[in-house]
Amino acid sequence: MSGAEHISAALGRVAVSRTNAMTDRAFELRAAGADIISLSVGEPDFPTPAHVIAAAKAALDAGDTRYTPVPGTAALREAAVLHFRRDLGIEVSPSQVIATAGGKQAIFEALLATIDPGDEVVIPAPWWVSYPEIVRFAGGEVVKVPTTAATGFRMSADDLDGAITSRTRWLLLNSPGNPTGATYSAAELRALGEVLRRHPHILVLSDDIYAPLRYTPGAHATLAAECPDLAGRVLTISGVSKSHAMTGFRIGLAAGPEWLVKAMGRLQSHNSGNPASISQAAAVAALTGPQDFLDDWCERFRARRDRVVAGVNAIPGLSTPVPDGAFYCMIDAGAHIARFGDDEALAMHLLEHGVAVVAASAFGGVDGFRISFAADEDTLDEALRRIAEALA
Known part of the structure; x- marks a missing residue:
């Protein structure tokens, strides 16, 4: 070299x-x-659904090819508010939402905006490959909580309690999970919430990108909805890539406390600026159009x-x-x-x-x-x- x-x-x-x-x-x-x-x-x-493709074409024909606000257009953030309420049971305002170039960018921004060297991040394993790498890039330390097929690849409340220290900054949850498909029930999330209430210094990143793709009965459960008193410490990740077959459009969504979303926007303003305007128009159609x-x-x-x-x-x-x-x-x-x-x-x-x-x-x-x-x-x-x- x-x-x-x-x-x-x-x-x-x-x-x-x-x-x-x-x-x-x-x-x-x-x-x-x-x-x-x-x-x-x-x-x-x-x-990709036909009405989404049509919306992208219409945006092109209308000349919708300019910069947008960094956290996304007003139309997309309003559509995201609808999505988080309708599909995840979370009440947020547009100021609590940011649109990113894929869900991965949202996770990067949240962790880089909040982790200092030596901060610990608890992650159940098996985990999505990028979680620990993003933590390490930010200077944090990964605290691995192994799970097995015998436990349904889910972390228990006792597992979480044993992994927390005074240096714990984040807990990363992914449900349904990549790579296991494991999904936390409402009761399991409430049990994790009981632990988190004893540790008010911990933030939670709840990655729900696969929420529409569930094979268990009942509605999807997510931490911010099951433990609304903790919602001020939870960032929920969603998007349209997996649910609407829009991986190439690169639109992710994050909803959480306004201070954190603003911090992510500050980083995004120097990193990439707004997500692609055409992709945002397509995502509005995806979130507000037919879901059947x-x-x-x-x-x-x-x-x-x-x-x-x-x-x-x-x-x-x-x-x-x-x-x-x-x-x-x-x-x-x-x-x-x-x-x-x-x-x-x-x-x-x-x-x-x-x-x-x-x-x-x-x-x-x-x-x-x-x-x-x-x-x-x-x-x-x-x-x-x-x-x-x-x-x-």
Whole structure:
């Protein structure tokens, strides 16, 4: 490395996203002529709803191509207020909402705006790959709370209580969760709330991006709604990427205490400015337009989930619980690990046999891998056939 080749200490604390790395590798192999099925990225295969596409086209035709307010247009923040009330049971005002370039940016801004070196962030594992990396980039310390399939991949109130110290700044919750699909019930969230009431210095980031994709009965439960007295300490993350098949539009939404949302906006004003104006217009249509298609999508995802769970559990040496939501299965491959050395080597072995998955260790898990079932049934069946053949 030459003297000019230098990266910051902050970036040096961050690893490359292993989900994106595996997906990029799958693209490379496909471009080289390989037959690769990618189950490594979480992206709905359904088309973006027609009324959303129409709204984006109308915005273009109207010349809606200029800067907007940094936290989003008034129309989008009003639509977000509707969404948080209707879909999550949270009452907020437009001043408590910020629109970002995807939910990931909202999480980055919230943590970078509030974490000082040495602050601790409690995260149940397995976790979404970017959570610990964002914490480390900000100079914080990750406090890992392991969960297992036996506990439904959910953190208990006792687990949380045992992880908290005087340096704890944040708790990160994700329900339904990536990579496990685990979903916290209202009772479980209220139990966590009891612990949090004893520690008023802790903020909570509640990532509910997969809330519309649930397979358990009843309404979605989220902390700010179940424990309204704690709402002044909770930032709820949502968006349209997963629910409305709009991953490429890059619109995330965050709702929480006004002081925190303003701090995030201050950072965003120097980071990216406003999200794309066309994407914002499309998101307004997504949030205020018809929502009935979501029932059909959920039923189709549920059928795929059941198909994949049955297929995985039929492969000798593999097992997976039934996820409550999202579109992922966290697969236990412990019986096969000794053959390969670790789960990363196992994932590369499966890639050589034409299936891209992500090793469990990328998510703070062990001895397994995650697959996404956001693919059509024929693709999923062929992927399971290849996995079985690779491990036979």
